[in-house]
Amino acid sequence: MPPTTKFYLLFLCINYMTYDKISWVKYMNLLDKYLVKCEICPNKCGINRFETMGVCKAGTLLKIALASLHHWEEPCISGEAGSGTVFFSHCNLQCVFCQNYKISQGDLGREIRIEELAEEYLALQNKGALNINLVSATHYIPQVAASLKIALEKGLTIPIVYNTNGYETIEGLSLLKGLIDVYLPDLKYYDDKYAIDYSRAKDYFNFATQAILEMYRQVGAPVYDEDGIIKRGLMIRHLLLPGLQEDSKNVLKWIRDNLPIEIPISLMAQYTPVYKAINMENINRRITEEEYDNVIDYFFEIGLEHGLAQDYSSATTYYTPEWE
Numbered sequence: 001m002p003p004t005t006k007f008y009l010l011f012l013c014i015n016y017m018t019y020d021k022i023s024w025v026k027y028m029n030l031l032d033k034y035l036v037k038c039e040i041c042p043n044k045c046g047i048n049r050f051e052t053m054g055v056c057k058a059g060t061l062l063k064i065a066l067a068s069l070h071h072w073e074e075p076c077i078s079g080e081a082g083s084g085t086v087f088f089s090h091c092n093l094q095c096v097f098c099q100n101y102k103i104s105q106g107d108l109g110r111e112i113r114i115e116e117l118a119e120e121y122l123a124l125q126n127k128g129a130l131n132i133n134l135v136s137a138t139h140y141i142p143q144v145a146a147s148l149k150i151a152l153e154k155g156l157t158i159p160i161v162y163n164t165n166g167y168e169t170i171e172g173l174s175l176l177k178g179l180i181d182v183y184l185p186d187l188k189y190y191d192d193k194y195a196i197d198y199s200r201a202k203d204y205f206n207f208a209t210q211a212i213l214e215m216y217r218q219v220g221a222p223v224y225d226e227d228g229i230i231k232r233g234l235m236i237r238h239l240l241l242p243g244l245q246e247d248s249k250n251v252l253k254w255i256r257d258n259l260p261i262e263i264p265i266s267l268m269a270q271y272t273p274v275y276k277a278i279n280m281e282n283i284n285r286r287i288t289e290e291e292y293d294n295v296i297d298y299f300f301e302i303g304l305e306h307g308l309a310q311d312y313s314s315a316t317t318y319y320t321p322e323w324e
């Protein structure tokens, strides 16, 4: 073999090893620090995820159920082209009415390395996605932060949307600072009684509201492009549940009292009883049109201005992805 060829092969080999080593070191550092005693979310299980599972049942490897273009988010997220949505398996809440319960509380999904997830983002960008939409990634924040850093180095330019149930810690969110462009949190409950009964979450309102204020500190009020697609900022979602109009009104009142008027609120009417909710007397029905209208009227009565309302007919499982 001529000397030049040997040199070329050796160079390739070193280059490959260096790349792999850097990625692995980053990965190990994150796992060591945050997963050996996991307190990423408010459940603060304190367990070693290399050895056992906490409330979320997530291990140390990332697991995703789907990465595809999604057209059924709010128009300022999905637009015409679609949102590049990554659905993560497992969840730190255990909502009895979860439409995606097969992936959030079942075990559906495929394990994926952080470098591979970065490639998924880039593939979605190449397919024309308007943004990367991370759905329920709380329990994977360290690995997701690493995947975003790799993708950004490799040319990811579209906005990153962090789509969350709101049950977050400030420490967890601090790992995402500078990486997330749009925060899309739920504010599900005002009264913790409902958070415990329906999502098995202690102190939900306190954690979710502190998290939302941190999200606002990181990204501010929304900025839209010329087509009305959100490029940066905070938008809050609230799903109306049957019989909980007063709780919904308290949620709206907190938003009005604690955040600027420009923060949009997406009021969702799509609740459909599925999973354990089918057998729960208080929530085994859709919300009524009167309940929905009542909350929308209150939205305007208290001086809120920026919001999105779902068509009442969206209360169907038609918009839920098929996980099989």
Ligand code: SF4
Binding pocket: 038, 039, 040, 041, 042, 043, 044, 045, 046, 047, 053, 054, 055, 056, 057, 058, 092, 138, 139, 140
């Ligand atoms: S991320 Fe999972 S293991 Fe870690 S504290 Fe939350 S629920 Fe527990």
